[in-house]
Amino acid sequence: KVTKHPELDEVPWALWGHSGGATWTGTMMTLHPDRIAAAWLRSGAPRVDAKDGKGIIVSVPSASLSVPTICNAGIKEREGSFAGSWKNNFAFFEALRSRGGLIGFAADPNSSHDCGTSRYLAIPWFDELLARRLPKNPGEARLRPISLKTSWYGATLTDEIGPTAKNLNDSWLPSEGVAKVWSAYVKSGDVPDLTPPPAPTNVKRHGNLITWDATADLESGLSSFRILRDGVAIATVPEKASGDRPVFQRRSYHDTPGFPLPEMKFTDRSGLGKVYEVAAVNGVGLISRAVRAN
Numbered sequence: 001k002v003t004k005h006p007e008l009d010e011v012p013w014a015l016w017g018h019s020g021g022a023t024w025t026g027t028m029m030t031l032h033p034d035r036i037a038a039a040w041l042r043s044g045a046p047r048v049d050a051k052d053g054k055g056i057i058v059s060v061p062s063a064s065l066s067v068p069t070i071c072n073a074g075i076k077e078r079e080g081s082f083a084g085s086w087k088n089n090f091a092f093f094e095a096l097r098s099r100g101g102l103i104g105f106a107a108d109p110n111s112s113h114d115c116g117t118s119r120y121l122a123i124p125w126f127d128e129l130l131a132r133r134l135p136k137n138p139g140e141a142r143l144r145p146i147s148l149k150t151s152w153y154g155a156t157l158t159d160e161i162g163p164t165a166k167n168l169n170d171s172w173l174p175s176e177g178v179a180k181v182w183s184a185y186v187k188s189g190d191v192p193d194l195t196p197p198p199a200p201t202n203v204k205r206h207g208n209l210i211t212w213d214a215t216a217d218l219e220s221g222l223s224s225f226r227i228l229r230d231g232v233a234i235a236t237v238p239e240k241a242s243g244d245r246p247v248f249q250r251r252s253y254h255d256t257p258g259f260p261l262p263e264m265k266f267t268d269r270s271g272l273g274k275v276y277e278v279a280a281v282n283g284v285g286l287i288s289r290a291v292r293a294n
Contacts, residue, residue: 010141012134014126016040018115018254019085023056026092033063037143038129040122042072043085043113045092055088065101068129068146068174072118074111082113093156097169102146104171105156106182110189115255117245120283121185123218128178152179159187190245193220196289197282200225200264205276205293208268212278212291220283222248227266228290229273236281237266245283 014037017025022044029039030046047057071093077086093105108116133143154161154171161179165172173179181191197217204211214222223246227235242250250258268276277290 012037012141012143014038014130016042016122016126017044018042019044019113022089027056027058029064029067029069030058030060033061033067034143036067037133038068038126040070040072040126041089041092042115042118043074043077043082043089045071045088047088048092048095060096060099062099065096065099065103066145067102068133068172069096069101069103070106070122070125071103072106072108072121074108074113074116076110076112085113093171094169097172100168102172102174104154104173104182106171107157107186108189109186114253115251117185117189117191119255120191120220120245121181124181124191125174125178128174132174146174150175152176154179154182154186157186159183191219193282193284193286195219196286197222197280199288200278200280200291203276203278203291203293208272209265210268210276210278210293211265212293214264214280217280217282220286221245222280223283223285224248224281225264225266226279226281226287226290227268228277228279229268229271230275231277234268234270235266237264238262247283 013035015025015028022041023046025039025041026046029036047055048060071089073086073089090105093103096103106121108118110116132146135142152161152163152173152175153165154173156169156171161183173182184191198215200212200214202213210227223241225237226233227237241247249262252258276293279290280288
């Protein structure tokens with residue numbers, strides 16, 4: 001009512017939550033499973049038992065088992081102040097998976113309670129499930145059910161994958177392609193990428209100042225930009241990228257952008273060339289085509 005978008009009352013949801021947001025996401029799965037196309041719980045989950053009465057405790061209806069879900073936590077959470085987050089995340093996975101739920105567990109080998117590099121698994125996972133679950137026709141709201149014909153499984157807390165489950169605690173994964181990405185992620189915290197990033201756009205020259213725009217590389221992120229003067233690389237912006245996988249736009253603890261946002265510009269203080277070009281470099285070092293400044 002406030003936004004004057006009545007479609008929000010029926011439109012399907014894709015839910016991603018971190019920490020307390022993961023507890024909220026898991027709770028919404030129990031309240032509105034028919035609305036949720038897919039759900040990702042990073043480093044948190046509601047409680048599924050009432051032994052000590054602490055935390056948000058939920059009862060999981062059968063309909064929630066059909067919501068494709070990933071529970072995702074950092075291995076370093078297992079000990080110390082975040083051990084409860086790991087415990088709840090894994091217990092939520094086990095509770096649903098033991099009942100045949102379409103749920104997997106992805107342990108990040110490098111992180112603690114921060115989001116780490118989880119986006120590089122979350123994006124292809126959401127991409128596939130949204131393509132398979134969202135209504136085919138505009139205006140429809142009913143989600144399509146998941147076919148189990150393409151399902152693959154991962155041996156939870158290892159990187160072993162296969163087309164059949166060996167036990168009830170094996171992680172459910174929607175396809176062979178997603179399973180291979182999952183396996184790489186739980187092994188190293190990284191995922192493969194063979195596709196160069198999108199080339200920079202709107203490359204402009206103002207004397208010795210070069211500016212440009214860029215489109216995100218959803219597979220690996222953009223790590224930097226290469227500046228070429230008369231065909232020779234003369235600089236990288238920034239000189240040193242930050243993060244587990246190098247990123248141009250710094251990533252915060254909660255996977256939101258770090259401020260201040262970096263500017264896409266370079267000033268050539270060592271000379272003045274005839275032709276300047278800019279190329280994008282992604283998180284695994286693949287380089288786009290170079291775009292000439294106008």
